[in-house]
Structures are given as structure tokens and as C-alpha cells.
Amino acid sequence: MALDSTEGSLKERGVRLTRQRQILLELIDKTGEHLDAERLYQMAKEKDPKLNRVTVYRTLKMLKAGGLVDELDLMHYGGDQHYYETRLKQEHAHVICLRCGKVEEFFGEPLQRLRRQIESHFGFQVLLARTEVGGYCAHCQTLRAREVEDLRTLPAEADGAKSKRKAAAAKRSRPRRG
Structure with missing residues (x-):
């Protein structure tokens, strides 16, 4: 996203592109990740230690209302967490x-x-x-396949353990020959 066009979009709405807003927009646009507000706050604080959490949340709300970022729930993977990305993407x-x-x-x-x-x-x-x-991604498909295989072998192992316990109990209950 070009900051020139962003600055123009903000000016049309009567909003200045402050350093804090610029930091957030750059983080959202350039990290290549889908970041939630808390992660954005942590990353932005590294660039500007004076930045506070309330400012980050207010700025995200303003950028969303201004049509510069999208707020995504990504199939509610993170519960009520929202993730942000620039709207100007393809x-x-x-x-x-x-x-x-x-x-x-x-x-x-x-x-x-x-x-x-x-x-x-x-x-x-x-x-x-x-x-x-x-x-499921390829990695998680592999993990799931292993878990399913482990579950399939559990009953056989449990049956084997039961059989051993029964044999031991039967041996203990046999009358002793004297």
C-alpha cells in the first residue's frame, strides 16, 4: 500500500496521518501476517515506546471506518479475536x-x-x-493421521492389557495344590 494514497484517503476524511497511524499501517501492510490488535500493539511499541494500547485500538477502529483496513474474524479461529489487513490489497x-x-x-x-x-x-x-x-494444512493433516492411527491401536493395546489382567487374576484365584 502506498502511503501517499493512504495519506490522501485520510485527508479526504479530515484525518491526519500521524506517526502512530503510519506505524500501524506499515505493520499491517508489510509484515505479511494477519495480526490481531494485541500483536500490533506489541510490534508498534517497539517502534514507538510512547504508544499505548488504547491508541492502537482507537486507531484500528478509525482506519477500519475510513476503509483503509479490514477487520477479519478468520472463521473465529482466535475466538473473539480480530485480525487486520489493508483493504487496498488485490x-x-x-x-x-x-x-x-x-x-x-x-x-x-x-x-x-x-x-x-x-x-x-x-x-x-x-x-x-x-x-x-x-x-487442515498439510502439517496438521499428518498430525491428525497419526492421532487417528494411535486411536486405532489403543483398543488393541487395552484389550491386551485386559487379557493380561484377567490371566493374572485367574492365576491368583486357582486353588493351590499342596
Whole structure:
């Protein structure tokens, strides 16, 4: 996101681009991550130790209202946590791992094709589209497969342990020969 266009957008709304606002916008735009307000606060504080948490939350609210950032819930992965990204990005989908929370962005023709289909089918002019896809990343799929395999072997191991306990109990209950 070019800060020139951001500054222009803010000026149109009668808002100055302060150092604190600039820091937050740069963090949101340049980290390549989807950051929540608390993480943004921690990172911004490293750049400006005078910055306080209330200012960060107010600034995020103002940037959202001004159409410069989007507030995302990313399939509620973080509970009530919201994540922020610049609105000026190319249209994209979020692919979210429901186990570890990893977020990938997907850009491309399939999204544009979907937009055109919606516009054509419904006679609808799409101004904003937000697509989220939930599932399991490759790493978490591997972990889940191991867990499922472990669960499958549990009953067999438990049955084996039961059999050993029964055999020991039977041995103890046999009358002794004298």
C-alpha cells in the first residue's frame, strides 16, 4: 500500500496521518501476517515506546471506518479475536487451518470467475468479497493421521492389557495344590 494514497484517503476524511497511524499501517501492510490488535500493539511499541494500547485500538477502529483496513474474524479461529489487513490489497481468499491457525492467502482467476458468475447469475454488482476456506494444512493433516492411527491401536493395546489382567487374576484365584 502506498502511503501517499493512504495519506490522501485520510485527508479526504479530515484525518491526519500521524506517526502512530503510519506505524500501524506499515505493520499491517508489510509484515505479511494477519495480526490481531494485541500483536500490533506489541510490534508498534517497539517502534514507538510512547504508544499505548488504547491508541492502537482507537486507531484500528478509525482506519477500519475510513476503509483503509479490514477487520477479519478468520472463521473465529482466535475466538473473539480480530485480525487486520489493508483493504487496498488485490481480492483474495483466506485459507485457514482450523487446527494451528495458519493463514494462507489465495489470489487468482478462480476468485475473479466466481465474482463474474455471481454478478451474472444474480444481476448483482459485487463491491466487496470476502472468502474464507477452513480445513487442515498439510502439517496438521499428518498430525491428525497419526492421532487417528494411535486411536486405532489403543483398543488393541487395552484389550491386551485386559487379557493380561484377567490371566493374572485367574492365576491368583486357582486353588493351590499342596
